[in-house]
Amino acid sequence: MSLALLFQYLVAGITYGTIYAIVAIGFNIIYNTTGIINFAQGEFVMLGGMIGVTLHTFVPVPVAIAGAVIATMLAGALIEMLFIRWLRRPSVLRLIIITIGLSIAIRELALLLWGEGVRALPYFTGTAVTSFSVGDVHISPQVLWVLGISAVMVAALNFFFARTLLGRQMRACACNREAAQLCGISAKNMVTLSFVLSAGIGALAGCVISPITYVQYDSGTSLALKGFTVAILGGLGNSMAAIAAGLLLGTLESFSIWVMPAAYKDVIAISILLLILFVRPSGLFGNAEAARLKEY
């Protein structure tokens, strides 16, 4: 394999990996605050993309994206308030099944509203065929947008959690819910906020990736599985690790095409998931003891 080819595969891997990482971060935010794994996370990405495209028919792209993000955040809040907020001490099983049911419901609703066709926002810069060339390696400008916006998102999230009052309140809630409540933090509102945040970042990711991958009513399903794999791989709850894990998985998938049929690409991700679950459920970067202590 030539060096140029290696880099080409690497770029492809980093592109996929970044999207998986964003979905994983969405999982982590909700998991940290609530202990829930939100199976409908992929649907937030899908909704962002679909709403963005619909809005684009009458407003320019940046406004459409902003609108899509806000609309999806509202949807996230609505979902949390209607379906999760009022449950009292739900069991893990119950929550898993509820989010699965939600994922299906949102998907079918999307099918009803938008039909089965594919949609995409236009490329932010350039067209479907423009690309930068570094030697023999070609990169679409949209890929740079994906990487750039993801980096900005992660930086913003870090800032939010470390420096803002709201962010610190959410972290307090994640660490120790009762103690946070004793300090006057409304745990219920923190939960809603976590859904809103996850929905927002998912939606942004959906908009930015849609020119490359298109969105369809069922785009969310496979994303959720990959996103979860990445979240577990990095260690549930650890968002920086999720980024590393996402890049790792993306690259592995990309290089796998060199050695095995592309039809089995998904099987790789799942096999990695199963391997990690069997061997080291706390993830590559997680603390095994801490993971065991965390309530399921």
Added chain:
Amino acid sequence: MARRRNLPLLVMALAVIAVHGLAAAAGKPQYLTQLTMAGYYSLVIVGLTLLMGYTGQISLGHAGFFAIGGYTSGLLTTYNLHSRSSDTLVSLLRATGLLVAGQDLYGGDLLVVRPGAACLIALLVTVAIAYLVGKPVLKLRGHYLAMATLGFGTIVYKVVLGSSLVGAADGISDIPAFPLFAGLAVTGKSVLRTQNYYLAWGLVLGAMALLTNLIHSRVGRALRAIHGAEDAANAMGVDTARYKLQMFVLSAALAALGGVFLTHYNGGIGPSEASIMKSVRYVAIVAVGGMANLWGALIMGVLLNFLSLRGSFGSYDDAVFGLILLAIMLFAPDGLLRVELVRRLPGLRRLWGRTP
């Protein structure tokens, strides 16, 4: 005690006959077709109820076992070994009577595995896979267990979808009938419709007998202990790992049995039988039936599968099951038959009784 336990089984047998009678009387004997199919799906559902409701282990990939059973039997009964009849292995199999010769669609020679043998092999293969997968997977709990089973189900789906050996997206067609005895065969032909109906429901009755006996035995009590508080049960000396694995394998075997028989009944199988939506449906039905309620799951399973197979839900099939799942988990997590409201009313509670 024994009489009380066997009463539901007797009622079920009578109900099966009654439904047939009613359908015939109403001039709709064709309903038996979908009832038969629903019956085979019920084998998966009651096995899953045992696993999820009684042992407390969620499985989001159980359609995978159904598919492994169906595909193995389908493949073995259609893969033509004629071109290899000179191979030692093939001649050996032929000598032991495991193979059967015939003619393929184009009039050429066909040499395939006998359906009876294929069925046994399919069950053994599924049990083996369930054992190998179950051992590591059942060590996990909560979200991790859910995801691992989801992952397993997805792998089975992707493999049957991607493998040209089993027809990839088209699946396997022209699967022969499974002859049993005295002219009875598992087939979709309308002349044997009634017989196949009783065959399917006979199997389900047998499965229910097995499971109800299991639940009322020492094993059943151990399962309830595991479901209630696994660590405590462990501390009390219950071999939780062994029981969980046994129930996992048993439920997988039941699913595979349903898979084999339905495949021969339908004369074909496709990747859709292994899809995650199918697994989610099974979970939805178990939940709506009442998690730990074998009879509830059975009845809801028959009803919902029957309606689904007749297209009553139209294009919203998946949506219906998704909404059912959502509604049940939100408002009646113990199933429709034990809505939380009912618990508050003491009189009704006495009437409602306890778990069968």
Added chain:
Amino acid sequence: MKKSGILATFVLTTLLGAGASQAKGPTIKIGAIFSKTGPAANLGGPEARTLEMLVQETNKKGGLAGYQIELIVKDSGSSPEKAISFAKQLIEEDKVFAIIGPSTSGETLKIKAIAEEGKTILLSCAAAEAIVNPVASYVFKVAPNDSHAARRIFEQMKKMGISKIGLLSSNTGFGKAGKEQVEKLAPGFGIQIVANEVYEKEATDLTAVVTKLKAANVQAFINWSIEPAQAIVIKNARQVGLSVPIFQSHGFGNIQYAKAAGPAAEGVIFPASRLLVADSLPATDKQKPVLLKYKQSYEALYKEDASTFGGHAHDALLLLGKALEKAGALDKEKVRAALESLQGVVGTAGVFNFSARDHGGLGMDAFEMQTVKNGKFVVYSDTAAKK
């Protein structure tokens, strides 16, 4: 057991609830099994919509050969078990005269025997040769063979002097069927497949796959799928600098994919029904009036571009109508025999000529080589391409 008893009663009442619809006047009951949702929704959706539209139009104009059509459409979601259940239901309970569909070959093969046993005419909208080979007397198909499409592509390649190609296909029934035909026929045209990849239907980025093609130094490549991936793959190919001629299957025959791929779609060559270029056909073309009529009614009613797949449902109904006229009676065997004897019926997919041994009716001329120019489908011509 009381609670179960209540439920049991509920079950029984539901079971007996459904009743068969009554016939009124001279009617013909037609059943349809389509994949309106699921993996083949791109096929079944347009097919179902087409049939519903045509049935309404036909009934207003006096019916099919004088019979008012009672249409029963079932959505199988590409699940063979549902297709089987619906087929039995339609044949045994609803006692339909004929069944149009299913949309996929996998489902059709599963109900072939059921239709034959039930002596009900089946007009499948799927393309697999196995549907009509071996011939079952009641089973017909209206979609052209994938082998014809592959042959047209290879003929074009020979003209262009291409001998080393890459093959990409999706893991759906459509992709698999095409892959088999391409692999089978390539050697006969002296063409070597040096890179052969199957990707997943949901694939959202195929850069790694096209990079592999580039590394294999292909002179051209064929992509055989009907998913959005067919637009993604050509985008990715151009982005990594793979500038060789790209061939697609007839699955590309839906303008939304050309639109989605934007400039990457320019110059892509593919065989497809003339429906896509109906406007630019010469006035003498036999198919032109049929194509334009269908295209205009569909686009007016549903506000979406007509697809060649929807055309299959159109052709199925057309053929059934002609056979009914020819037979002169609502008799399954007579209509079946009439179907077999139909010659020169102009449909959207081509001109149909059936016979006792040919229940497919279409030949290689069903396809027209087309390309994308300025975002529109145009007939491909070597001279125009060289400009």
